[in-house]
Amino acid sequence: MTVNGNKVSHEAEDRTLLVEFLRDTLGLTGTHVGCDTSQCGCCTVHVDGRAVKSCTMLVGQANGAQVRTIEGMAEGERLHPVQQAFTECHALQCGFCTPGMIMAVAGLLQDNPSPSDEDIIHGLEGNLCRCTGYINIVKAVKQASKTIGGA
Amino acid sequence: MAAAFKGRREDRRLVSGGGRYTADWNLPGQLHAAFLRSDRPHARIVAIDAQAALAAPGVVAVLTGEDTLAEGIRNAPPMLPYPGRGGQPIKLPPRSVLATGRVSHIGQEVAMVVATTALAAADAVERISIEYSDLPAVIDAEAALAPGAPLAHPEVPGNVCFDFDYGDEARVKEIFAGAARITRVKLDSQRICGVPMEPKACLASYDAQQGVYDFWSSTQGITMMRGSVAGYGIAPDKVRPRAQDVGGGFGIRSGAYPEYIAVMIAAKKTGRPVKWVGSRSETFVSDHHGRAIRLSGELAMDEDGHFLAARYEWVCNQGAFPSGPGPLINTVTPKLTPNGVYRIPAVYGRNRLVLTNTTPITAYRGAGRPDAAYLLERLVEEAARESGIDRVELRRRNLIPKDAFPYTTPTQSAYDSGDYEALLDEVLARSDWEGFEARRAEARARGRLRGIGCAVFLEPAGGAGPKDQAMLKFGSSGEMTLYSVTGPSGQGHETVFPEVVGRELGVPPELITLRASDPDGPPLDGFGTVGSRSMGAHGGAALLAAREVVRKGLELAAKELEVAAQDLEFAGGRFRVKGTDRSLALVELARRHAGKGAVHPLDATADNAAGATFPSGAHVAEVEIDPRTGAVEVARYTGVDDCGVVVNHTLVEGQVQGGIVQGAGQVLGEHCVFDEGGQLLTGSFMDYAMPHAGLIGELRLYDHPVPSPRNPLGVKGVGESGTTGSLPTLMNAILDALRPAGVRQLDMPATPARVWAALRAAAGARQPPRG
Ligand code: FES
Ligand code: FES
Numbered sequence: 003m004t005v006n007g008n009k010v011s012h013e014a015e016d017r018t019l020l021v022e023f024l025r026d027t028l029g030l031t032g033t034h035v036g037c038d039t040s041q042c043g044c045c046t047v048h049v050d051g052r053a054v055k056s057c058t059m060l061v062g063q064a065n066g067a068q069v070r071t072i073e074g075m076a077e078g079e080r081l082h083p084v085q086q087a088f089t090e091c092h093a094l095q096c097g098f099c100t101p102g103m104i105m106a107v108a109g110l111l112q113d114n115p116s117p118s119d120e121d122i123i124h125g126l127e128g129n130l131c132r133c134t135g136y137i138n139i140v141k142a143v144k145q146a147s148k149t150i151g152g153a
Numbered sequence: 154m155a156a157a158f159k160g161r162r163e164d165r166r167l168v169s170g171g172g173r174y175t176a177d178w179n180l181p182g183q184l185h186a187a188f189l190r191s192d193r194p195h196a197r198i199v200a201i202d203a204q205a206a207l208a209a210p211g212v213v214a215v216l217t218g219e220d221t222l223a224e225g226i227r228n229a230p231p232m233l234p235y236p237g238r239g240g241q242p243i244k245l246p247p248r249s250v251l252a253t254g255r256v257s258h259i260g261q262e263v264a265m266v267v268a269t270t271a272l273a274a275a276d277a278v279e280r281i282s283i284e285y286s287d288l289p290a291v292i293d294a295e296a297a298l299a300p301g302a303p304l305a306h307p308e309v310p311g312n313v314c315f316d317f318d319y320g321d322e323a324r325v326k327e328i329f330a331g332a333a334r335i336t337r338v339k340l341d342s343q344r345i346c347g348v349p350m351e352p353k354a355c356l357a358s359y360d361a362q363q364g365v366y367d368f369w370s371s372t373q374g375i376t377m378m379r380g381s382v383a384g385y386g387i388a389p390d391k392v393r394p395r396a397q398d399v400g401g402g403f404g405i406r407s408g409a410y411p412e413y414i415a416v417m418i419a420a421k422k423t424g425r426p427v428k429w430v431g432s433r434s435e436t437f438v439s440d441h442h443g444r445a446i447r448l449s450g451e452l453a454m455d456e457d458g459h460f461l462a463a464r465y466e467w468v469c470n471q472g473a474f475p476s477g478p479g480p481l482i483n484t485v486t487p488k489l490t491p492n493g494v495y496r497i498p499a500v501y502g503r504n505r506l507v508l509t510n511t512t513p514i515t516a517y518r519g520a521g522r523p524d525a526a527y528l529l530e531r532l533v534e535e536a537a538r539e540s541g542i543d544r545v546e547l548r549r550r551n552l553i554p555k556d557a558f559p560y561t562t563p564t565q566s567a568y569d570s571g572d573y574e575a576l577l578d579e580v581l582a583r584s585d586w587e588g589f590e591a592r593r594a595e596a597r598a599r600g601r602l603r604g605i606g607c608a609v610f611l612e613p614a615g616g617a618g619p620k621d622q623a624m625l626k627f628g629s630s631g632e633m634t635l636y637s638v639t640g641p642s643g644q645g646h647e648t649v650f651p652e653v654v655g656r657e658l659g660v661p662p663e664l665i666t667l668r669a670s671d672p673d674g675p676p677l678d679g680f681g682t683v684g685s686r687s688m689g690a691h692g693g694a695a696l697l698a699a700r701e702v703v704r705k706g707l708e709l710a711a712k713e714l715e716v717a718a719q720d721l722e723f724a725g726g727r728f729r730v731k732g733t734d735r736s737l738a739l740v741e742l743a744r745r746h747a748g749k750g751a752v753h754p755l756d757a758t759a760d761n762a763a764g765a766t767f768p769s770g771a772h773v774a775e776v777e778i779d780p781r782t783g784a785v786e787v788a789r790y791t792g793v794d795d796c797g798v799v800v801n802h803t804l805v806e807g808q809v810q811g812g813i814v815q816g817a818g819q820v821l822g823e824h825c826v827f828d829e830g831g832q833l834l835t836g837s838f839m840d841y842a843m844p845h846a847g848l849i850g851e852l853r854l855y856d857h858p859v860p861s862p863r864n865p866l867g868v869k870g871v872g873e874s875g876t877t878g879s880l881p882t883l884m885n886a887i888l889d890a891l892r893p894a895g896v897r898q899l900d901m902p903a904t905p906a907r908v909w910a911a912l913r914a915a916a917g918a919r920q921p922p923r924g
Contacts, residue, residue, distance in 0.1 A: 017272075031177035032170015034400075036350045037433040041838035044350060072170035085168040089160035092803050095811060096643030097167030098174060098350040098400030123847035130838070132350050132401050133643050134807065135814025136846040 003067050005030070006074025014061045021045045021056035023064075024071060032072040032101045036130065043129030046102035046109075047071045053109025055128070072101035075108070084108045087146035088139075095133035103129050107143050115151050117143070158803040161648040162663075163398075172398040175354040178369045180426035183356070184213055186416055187274035187429070189264040189281050190438070191256035194292070194510035194831025195305070196285035198255060198263070205280040206266055211273030214423055215281065216265045216415060218253030224418050226250050229384030229409075231475045233315070235485075238503070243315040246306035246508065248474045250385065250411040250418075255288065257305060257473035258510050259831055260438030262411050267419045267427055290510040290831045294470035295447055297507045305473060305508040313505050314475055317484040319564050320491060320501035328462035328499055332453035336536040341900040342524045342880075344445035344470070344825040345818075346841060347517045349642070351400020352436040353410065357417045358426035366392045366417050367672075371399045371406040374640030374681020375670035381408035381477055387417070393672035402642035403815075404516030405440050407683050408477045412439070437836045442825050443517020445470035446483070448528040452497075458542045460495055460551045465502040465528060472513035478683075479514050480506055486521030489566045489613040493529045494573045494769060495551040500563045511827050516683065518815050519876040522612035530608040530881030534888070545581065548609055549574060555859075568611070568767045569861045569869070576771035576793045576857055577609050583855060584773035584791040592775070602778040603788070604890025608881035609771045614685035614870020615863070616765030621679030623694035623761070625654065625665075625702055627753035631740035633665045635698070638679040639691045640670050644872065645804045646687065650695050653800060653866065657699035658739055659726030675758075685870025688800060690763045693864040697759035702739075705755050709746065710737050764863035768874045770794040772813075772882040778890050783909030785821060785887060789851040792878060797861040797869030805871050809854055812875020818844040819876075820883040824902050842902070895919050 003010060005028060012027050024030045024047065033056060036044035045056045048070040075082040081089065084107050094100040103126075110117060110125035117125060122143045131139060166172055203215040228248045236242050247254075252263045264281055268274035289303035296302055297312040305312055329335060355370040366387070372378045372394055379389035399406065412429060419427045431439070447468040453461040469483040484504050491500040533551075537544035553560050555572040562568070581587070589605045596603035624636040635654060639646050647667045655662035668674050670681075679691065703723050710728035711718040714737055721728050729736035746754050775788045792809060799805050822842030826834040835841040860867035880901070887903050888896070895915035899907065 015272075025177075030170065031173070034174070034351070035176070035430075036352065037838055039433070039837045039839055042350065042433070072168075076169055081168065088168050089164040090158065092158060092161070092807050094164065094167055094643075095645070095807060096350065096401045097163070097172045097398060100167050100172075101170050104168060119847075119850070123845075126846035130350060130843050130845070132348055132403070132815070132843075133811045135810040135812075135817075135844070135849065135852070137810045137814070137849070137852050138807065140846060 003064050003069055005069045006071060016062065018061045019057055020059040020061050020064050023061040024056060030071050030073050034098055034101060036098065043106055044099055044102040046105040046129065048105060048109060053106050072105060075104065082108065083149040084111070084146045087142040087149065091138045091142035091145055093134060093138040093142035099129060099131040103131065103139060107146065111147055111150055116147055161645045163645065163647045174351050174398050174400050175356065175369050175371055176430045178356050180356065180358055183426040183428050184267045184269060184423060185271040185274045186419060186427050187266050187271065187278045188262050188412060189278045191252065191259055191261040191263055193256065193285060193287060194259050195288040195290035196256050197288060198252060199284040199286050201264060202282045203264065205282070206277040209273070209277040209280055211269040212266060212277045213269065214267040214419060216251060216419060218249045218251040221250040221415060221418055222253060225386050226414055226418065227386045229381065229477065231477050231480045233480045237315050237317045241316060243475065243480060244309045245314070246308045246474060250414045258512055259833055260512060262415065265415050265419060267423060271430065292509055292511055292827050292829060292831050294468050294507040294509055297509050298468065305510050309508055312508050314471065314508050315480050315506040318503040319488040321499055321563070322501045324499045325462045325464050325501040329451070329453050329464065332461055333456045334454045334540055336452045336532055336539050338450055338531050338535050340448045340528060340531060342444045342446045342448055342527060343901055345443045345517055345823050346437055346825045347403045347405035347440055347443055348843060349401025349403060349406060352433050353412065353431040353440055354429060355413045355416050356426065356428040357420040359421040361424065364391055366420065367395060368392055368417060369395045370413055371402065371642070372396045372640050372670065373402045373407040373642065373683055374638050375672060376638045376679055377407055377640065377681035377683065378409060384477065385409065385414050394670065395672060396670065399642035402682065403518045404520055404683060405443065406642065407516060407681065434836050437841065438512060438833050441476050441513045441515035442472065443514060444524065445514050446524050448524060450528045450532045452532045452536050454536060454540065458540055458547050458550055460497045462499040463492065463497050467504040469504060469506045470509055470511065470514060471506045472509060472511045474513050475506065476513045476515040478516040478520065482516050482520040486613065487525045488564050490525060490562065490611060491564050492562055493526065494553055494609050494611050496553055498563065510831050518812065519873045522873055522877045523816060523880045526608065526610040526612065526877045527880040527884065530610060530885065534885050545607070548577065552609065569863045570859045571611065571767060571769050571795060572859050573609055573769055576769060576795060579855065579857060580607065580771040580773050580791055580793040583793065583853065586773060596777055602780055602890040602894060603775065604886045605773065605775050606882055606885025606889050607771065607773045608878055608885060610878050610881065611767045611769035612874055612877045614766050614768050614873065615689040615763055616686065618680035620760045620762045621690040621694045622677040622758060623691060623698045624675050624677060624758040625698045626756050627743045627747060629747045631664065631743040635665050635667045635695055636671060636674045636677060637667065637691045637695060638670050638677050638681065639687050640682040644687065644808065649801045649804055650692060653692050653695050654699045657696055658702060659724065660740060685872040688866065688868045689766055689864040689870065690761060692800065692868065693763050693866050694759050694761035696865045697761055698757045701757035701759050702755050705757060706739055706742055709754055710742055713737055713742065761865065766797060766861045766863050766869035768794070768796040768869035768871060770874055770878045772878040774882045774886040776883065776886045776890055778908060780894065780912055783905035783912065785903050785908060787817065787849045787883065790849050791853045793855045793857050794874060795857050795859050795869065796871040796874060798858055798867035799856050800866065800868060802856065806854055808871045809875040810852060812873060813852065813879040814844050814849055816876040816879030817848055817883060820880060820901050820903060821848065822902050822904055
């Protein structure tokens with residue numbers, strides 16, 4: 003598969019999850035594991051351009067796929083607009099949910115560049131945050147939508 | 154005017170995947186641990202056979218309770234520096250890191266497998282065979298008080314491990330006997346799971362030569378972690394606690410869990426680093442829980458609605474073992490603020506701590522404060538309804554006036570400062586309280602029940618510990634490292650502590666780097682990041698250290714500028730000869746003196762003895778209920794908060810937002826449930842109702858600072874006040890919405906099922922079936 007633009011090729015046990023492969027084999031620890039029931043969204047990455055919870059996929063299912071993780075979002079020094087908006091809106095505190103949130107939001111905005119409040123809330127249903135109360139996360143989604151839309 | 158918020162200094166790494174949480178650390182040659190946990194609430198361990206597990210592929214060791222006892226690991230005692238009622242000390246049941254003799258709750262750690270991979274360890278756990286003989290279990294705290302109830306531990310007769318009281322029992326009794334009006338409520342502050350998004354994990358290595366452990370885990374501060382480990386019998390100087398990023402603390406990450414100690418022992422025994430990463434299911438059952446208190450209260454008033462006395466009774470479920478902070482937060486915390494923001498001349502409270510066969514209880518955001526505020530504000534609300542006095546007017550009539558500070562409570566705790574009536578006035582105006590009835594009517598026309606509720610509250614914050622230290626060390630080009638024993642988990646200390654120092658020294662904050670709880674840094678005294686204390690205690694120490702730099706700088710600059718120190722003044726980062734334009738920048742002075750020895754002459758350490766502060770607030774919530782489904786929607790929430798001087802508005806607001814929504818989680822859905830057989834029914838995100846985006850849509854917050862005289866910055870605590878305020882505010886609003894439909898009492902969580910059932914029951918009571 004291709005991860006953040008780099009071709010990678012490894013043997014892995016059948017039962018290895020994509021998230022385990024990213025974290026343990028490739029050392030991409032920006033993708034987090036927050037649950038064992040596919041509900042927290044901390045592990046969200048993009049597979050072939052779509053936001054996916056990487057704990058719900060076996061690594062074999064991603065064979066040959068284009069995978070993008072949080073480590074691949076910035077272009078050099080330049081943060082992705084969603085990363086930038088999270089930073090400027092104080093949409094993160096401990097930061098544990100943040101990589102998954104950012105990947106989910108980037109996916110959401112790709113599908114729906116100007117989401118309504120309801121769309122945003124619905125789009126974040128699969129991502130949990132314990133620290134922020136989501137207030138500033140929603141704000142960040144709106145800001146990012148403006149930046150992306152205006153670009 | 155503060156500059157626009159551009160983001161925190163910790164954010165760059167955290168938004169880029171560069172954060173390093175416990176599970177992200179690995180050491181060469183590390184082994185992996187997995188735990189066998191009790192699947193029954195109370196049982197005698199008849200036999201454990203680990204032979205098959207030991208023989209499994211990749212397994213290096215299996216540890217049981219006997220191994221931990223052989224290592225000299227002992228029961229970690231709770232923090233409780235005072236006796237209970239009648240001078241009685243707390244009764245402690247025996248507890249070992251891995252169970253010995255019997256298990257006392259579902260999820261208790263029984264044995265540990267150490268293997269070359271995490272999967273091998275988990276597989277081998279399945280191969281440990283264990284024989285139990287079940288014992289009768291007790292789950293509910295009130296049931297545990299009943300005569301003849303099963304005992305959670307034979308060592309604690311009656312299941313009460315600590316009986317505590319405060320106030321003047323006789324006087325309160327006398328006042329109640331003669332009072333014109335008495336209001337009573339009985340409430341449940343249900344068991345909550347803290348749920349930091351980072352599951353519980355740790356990594357230990359052991360240096361046999363020095364006898365020292367390096368230990369990675371989520372922590373709320375190095376001194377707290379060392380103190381907690383010391384409780385188990387491992388000397389504090391034998392542990393180097395390490396952490397870079399911590400994925401949420403909320404009180405439940407303040408101490409060392411049994412797993413941590415077991416992993417440390419395993420690292421010592423195997424001679425290799427050992428790592429353990431708990432699953433969410435394990436974290437749900439074994440992270441210590443919060444709240445779990447039955448609250449009863451009585452308020453006596455005169456004919457005109459003046460409060461005369463209050464009496465409280467708390468029955469606190471402590472789970473199977475008293476945790477480190479559990480007994481403290483359930484006794485001294487309510488005693489510190491028994492009258493809240495009101496003048497109540499006499500109080501009496503009795504708090505019984507009860508052992509049951511459930512997961513232990515510890516501090517969880519608020520740690521006794523939300524419970525106290527909830528009880529008092531529900532009492533006041535109920536008293537208003539019963540007396541017919543307007544609920545705002547009743548509060549106003551009894552508020553402590555702003556010229557009464559320092560105000561001493563009937564339990565001798567001294568409030569620092571406040572202006573409660575101003576908070577109330579502001580929140581009423583900002584929330585358009587007066588215009589509410591029109592909104593209620595408009596909602597009614599849509600078939601919705603709309604309600605409004607308010608709470609005026611305060612809480613104790615900070616204090617704890619004689620002093621906190623901070624140290625500023627200069628580098629080679631004028632840059633500084635700030636050392637402190639805080640244990641941040643998202644509060645933004647890396648950003649705001651340098652801001653405190655930078656402002657005082659007139660230099661950009663980027664010149665200062667915080668190293669929090671660094672085991673390789675200078676040894677510093679202080680307590681961790683708990684109890685909403687960091688800015689007052691550690692921030693204050695950082696400010697004093699900066700002032701010490703200026704003091705030393707004046708001497709040094711005087712020599713450089715060849716004048717007397719008293720002829721110099723310091724402003725805007727420069728030492729200036731008074732009345733001239735001759736000056737020397739602090740940074741330049743620091744550069745000139747760099748590299749002349751191990752210690753820079755401007756290096757400074759300061760001690761800060763910060764006292765307790767009493768942040769307060771007035772909050773208003775409006776909710777709408779769909780009577781057909783029982784679903785509660787928070788339509789708006791307005792908060793006016795006095796958390797003293799605000800150092801960084803954005804970060805303070807973030808704390809309050811998070812706190813309010815965490816409280817809303819408890820009000821609207823979160824509930825950690827054990828069934829009668831002691832099984833945890835809410836062991837995953839499928840059953841445990843976490844707050845989601847949109848739980849509170851419109852949240853408007855306003856600062857109303859009244860400086861505190863108890864610390865050099867004038868700040869008050871802010872980490873927990875949002876939670877303390879939102880419990881009573883939201884429940885008062887929900888009951889206000891339900892009252893017209895005949896519902897007078899409802900316990901948290903106000904889930905759709907409960908609200909719907911309450912509405913049905915009230916409707917049934919109003920219209921008895923015909924015939
Ligand atoms: S780890 Fe929670 S959804 Fe994947
Ligand atoms: S920022 Fe801590 S969980 Fe979202």
